Amino acid sequence: MTADGSAGARPDLVAEEDADTAGPSFAFATLATRPGGATLTSAVEDTPVDRVTEAVRRLGDALLRTDRADPSLPGFADVLEAIADRIEAGASPVQQRLVDMWAGEGVTRHDPVTGAENVIAPPLVLRGEPDGTVRGEVTLTIPYQGPPGCVHGGVSAMLLDHTLGVANAWAGKDGMTAQLNTRYHRPTPLFEELEVWGRQERTEGRKIWTVGEIRARGEVCVSVEGLFIAKKLARPR
Template sequence: MTSSTPVDSHNEGVEISSPPTGHVIEEVVDATRRIMASVLHTGRDNPHLARIRDTLREIADTLDGHSPDLDSRLVEMWAGTGPTRHSPVTGIDNPIAPPVQLRGYGDGSISGETTLGLPYQGPPAKVHGGVSALILDHTLGVANDFAGQRGMTKELTVRYHHVAPLFEPLTVSARQVSRQGREIHTTGEISTADGQVCVSAEGLFIDRYLPRPRAD
């Protein structure tokens, strides 16, 4: 850990994801998440689907009609140097993200809780193995950030011990374990509330990252 890493001396951890700001966009994203789950839950017999389709299309048109061009938006969404708001795992502004909100601790570890619903299903009422891989890849990357060293995944190995349940709180945790030159080794896991490890991962990261887009 570098000396600039924030450390909480009371062991309650520090927020290292982008926290909610109360902006209306977060409520729009939350409502979108509700629809993503509800449309899977409702199935094909809901008598209101045609009207809902029309309204959703109108909303998409309105959003698109008042949006910047893509290059400008990329500059805007990557502004600053800290955590972003759009990641598919922790991003409070990304409907795909559960989102997992991560905290960092004085021992260099990070962790967060999440509960996953129907959109993340693999086996019946269980978390999709690939979703666990997505969450762990991202969380290992955040652990590297927290240790003061960004990196890009070179190799990720994910091991499945027990199927993780949907609809129940899961704990996601990670920590950087070693660095040798530009190679970074990081591990993490997803566990149930009673401490059973469902999925574990180890990643080899390379100390490089792509520059953020900036305005000309």
């Protein structure tokens, strides 16, 4: 990990913005502003940063299958460290980057589930449907493994938490996760297309209830019920 986890980069955790007065959700389209079928998350694009990110994703996947005795590895490490040095040297300081990020597109290109520029994200691409459902398909490989040949239960929870958040934005009222109850019905396979969906069920004042599932071959693997609170942390300034 880099040394840029500097103290002071964290925004004030006490200050909150009221979701009703904080202006439009960061870069999220909603049912009210976009027609059904809209892609709500950022797709991988033909840009240099997306090319680099995709290559790094491939590296991460291949490393879990590599021969550890491959005599090329030390040389690769040298090259990769040199590139990391170069990119880090030209990168914004964390605090400035957070200010820029949240003044612009927010986390949508950078989050760990749908962020095209985040090597951790598969990335999952979600579409909004006219009935309020958000939906996407994803195929996961060895980096996301828990039980043999299956998706890690925590990865499933992560995908669903994020999908519920996007469903809330799509419905026009979103906030922060307060509670996430995840049930595992059957193992979720790697190497197969998974269907992921979420939908806001109801709201009451600041409370938001949202549900979702991960399915494989039409069968429910994981289901989730989330309670969200319609408030937002202050954007870094």
